[in-house]
Amino acid sequence: MISIxxxxxxxxxxxxxxxxxxxxxxxxxxxxxxANGAGKTTLLRTISGLKEPSSGSIDFEGTALVxxxxxxxxxxGIGHVPEGRGVIGEFTVEENLRLGAMTAKxxxxxxxxxxxxxxxxxGERRRQHAAKLSxxxxxxxxxxxxxxxxxxxxxxxxxxxxxxxxxxxxLMHLIHDLCASSGLTVILVEQNASSALRIADxxxxxxxxxxxxxxxxxxxxxxxxxxxxxxxxVE
Amino acid sequence: MDPFLTSRFVTDxxxxxxxxxxxxxxxxxxxxxxxxxxxxxxxxxxxxMFATYIGMGLLSYHVGYWPCVAISIAAGFAxxxxxxxxxxxxxxxxxxxxxxxxxxxxLIVLEGVAAAxxxxxxxxxxxxxxxxxxxxxxxPIALSPFDVYVIVTGVIVxxxxxxxxxxxxxxxxxxxxALAPEVSRLLGVRxxxxxxxxxxxxxxxxxxxxxLVASNFFTGLTPQVMDSIFAFGFIAAAIGxxxxxxxxxxxxxVLGIVLQFVTDYLNSNSVIxxxxxxxxASLMIRPSxxxxxxxxxxx
Numbered sequence: 001m002i003s004i005x006x007x008x009x010x011x012x013x014x015x016x017x018x019x020x021x022x023x024x025x026x027x028x029x030x031x032x033x034x035a036n037g038a039g040k041t042t043l044l045r046t047i048s049g050l051k052e053p054s055s056g057s058i059d060f061e062g063t064a065l066v067x068x069x070x071x072x073x074x075x076x077g078i079g080h081v082p083e084g085r086g087v088i089g090e091f092t093v094e095e096n097l098r099l100g101a102m103t104a105k106x107x108x109x110x111x112x113x114x115x116x117x118x119x120x121x122x123g124e125r126r127r128q129h130a131a132k133l134s135x136x137x138x139x140x141x142x143x144x145x146x147x148x149x150x151x152x153x154x155x156x157x158x159x160x161x162x163x164x165x166x167x168x169x170x171l172m173h174l175i176h177d178l179c180a181s182s183g184l185t186v187i188l189v190e191q192n193a194s195s196a197l198r199i200a201d202x203x204x205x206x207x208x209x210x211x212x213x214x215x216x217x218x219x220x221x222x223x224x225x226x227x228x229x230x231x232x233x234v235e
Numbered sequence: 236m237d238p239f240l241t242s243r244f245v246t247d248x249x250x251x252x253x254x255x256x257x258x259x260x261x262x263x264x265x266x267x268x269x270x271x272x273x274x275x276x277x278x279x280x281x282x283x284m285f286a287t288y289i290g291m292g293l294l295s296y297h298v299g300y301w302p303c304v305a306i307s308i309a310a311g312f313a314x315x316x317x318x319x320x321x322x323x324x325x326x327x328x329x330x331x332x333x334x335x336x337x338x339x340x341x342l343i344v345l346e347g348v349a350a351a352x353x354x355x356x357x358x359x360x361x362x363x364x365x366x367x368x369x370x371x372x373x374x375p376i377a378l379s380p381f382d383v384y385v386i387v388t389g390v391i392v393x394x395x396x397x398x399x400x401x402x403x404x405x406x407x408x409x410x411x412x413a414l415a416p417e418v419s420r421l422l423g424v425r426x427x428x429x430x431x432x433x434x435x436x437x438x439x440x441x442x443x444x445x446x447l448v449a450s451n452f453f454t455g456l457t458p459q460v461m462d463s464i465f466a467f468g469f470i471a472a473a474i475g476x477x478x479x480x481x482x483x484x485x486x487x488x489v490l491g492i493v494l495q496f497v498t499d500y501l502n503s504n505s506v507i508x509x510x511x512x513x514x515x516a517s518l519m520i521r522p523s524x525x526x527x528x529x530x531x532x533x534x
Contacts, residue, residue, distance in 0.1 A: 050417065050420070069420070071424060071425050074421055074422060080421045082417075086418035088414050088415050090410075090414055091411070099408070099422055102404060102407070102422065103424065104423070149422070
C-alpha cells in the first residue's frame, strides 16, 4: 500500500499539489482524475522521486519514499510508465525489455517469454527499433518493460493517450486482469475518465492541485458535480 | 620494378592509417563523453596526457614499459572519474558555454601543472617495437613494427568498446543513461554512476592514445603532446557526427589518410588548412555530421 499524507509540491512560485492525502490499496486500482494542470503527473513524479515535495510524506509498506532517489524507488518495486511512454526509440524492442529487467531479480529469458506471450506483437518485432512501433505498440512495450521487473506497484500516466478507443479498451482490460491475477497495486492517471472509472476500485479527483474527491470509483462515477472537475468544466 | 606495396600510393595510405587510428581513438573518446553528458570535452587530450605522465613517470623507478602502460590507463580511469564527480557534475543543466569555458580552463591548468612538475622538455619513452620500416626488395614499406603496434592497439580498443556497449548489460545501461536519463532512472539504472563510468572509460581510451603518441620515437612525452592529435580528433568527430562512435572512428582514419596524401603531394604546412576546409565544408553540407541519423537528440 502507498499512503500519501499532506503532500505539497511547488514549481517555483506555482504550487502544483496542495496538501494532498490519499492511499493506493494493495491489489487495487486507484484512478487519479482531473483536468489538464490538475497535478496528476506531478503526483506520480513525486511518488517515483523525480520531483521533491516541499512537505508531506509518502509511505510504501513502512518505508518513507520522500528523499530517496528515483532509481532506488524503482528498485523497491515501484514501476512508473511515464506520460508519452518513454520507450527508447534508438533501442530495439528487446533492448528496451532487457533494460527493464536489468535491476530486477528475475530470469531474463523467463521474463521475456512471459511478456512476449502477453504481447505477441512485441515478440514478432523484438529486433525492430522501438521508434518504428505504432502508438499502441509503444504503449504495450512501455507496459511490458515495467512489468518484466515484476513490480508490486505500477504508476501509469495517461496510458490511453493517443490510442484508438478499441486499443484503450484492451489496455484497460489488461490492467484490470493484472491486478486481479497478481495482486498488483495500480495508480492510474487518466484524462479518459470513463475508461478509468470502469476498471478502478477507488478514485481521487484533483482540481488545481487539491483533492476534491477521494472515494470508491462507483461513487465518484455517479457524482455529476465531480464530473465537471475532471472534464475540466470548472475554472 | 616498383612493387605495389612500396608504391607512393600505398606508402601514403599506410602512413596515414597509423595517424588516422590515433585521430579515430581521440574522436571516439570525445564522442563517448558527448553522447553521455552533452559536453564537448576540450581537456580530452590533456587528461590522458596527465595520466600518461603519472604512469610513465614510474619508468624512472625501474618499472617496466608494460606495467607503466597499465598504470597510465588506470590513472586515466581515475582522472576521468574524479573529473566527472568534482568538475563536471555541477555543470549539468547549465548553459552550454559553461562547460566549454570550464574544460578549456581545465586543459590550460593540466598542461601548466604538468609542465611545472615534469618540465616541458620532451621525455623519450622506451620504444616497445622498432620504428624501422620493413623492407621489400630493398625498398621500405611504410609500415614498421611500431605502426603495427598502433594499428593493432586501435583495433583492440575499438573492438572492446563495441562489445562493451553493444553486447553487455553494463553497455546497455551506459547507452540508456545517455539517451534517456530520466526513463533509465525510473527503470532503476544508477544514471549518476553510469555518467562517471562513461568519463572513466573515455579518459582511459584517450590515455591509450596518449601512450601510443608519446611512445613514438619522434614525439616523446610533453605537456602539449596531445594538442595537435586532439585538434585532428576533434575535426574527425565533428565531421563524422558527435553522436556516432563508428563515424568518429571512420572519419579519424579517413582524415589521417587524406592528410598524409596532402603532406606528400603538397606539404606538411597545408595539413591543418585542408583539415579545416574539410571541417567547414562538412559543417556547411551536413552540420549534424555524416554518420548521425537524427540532427538533435539531446535536449
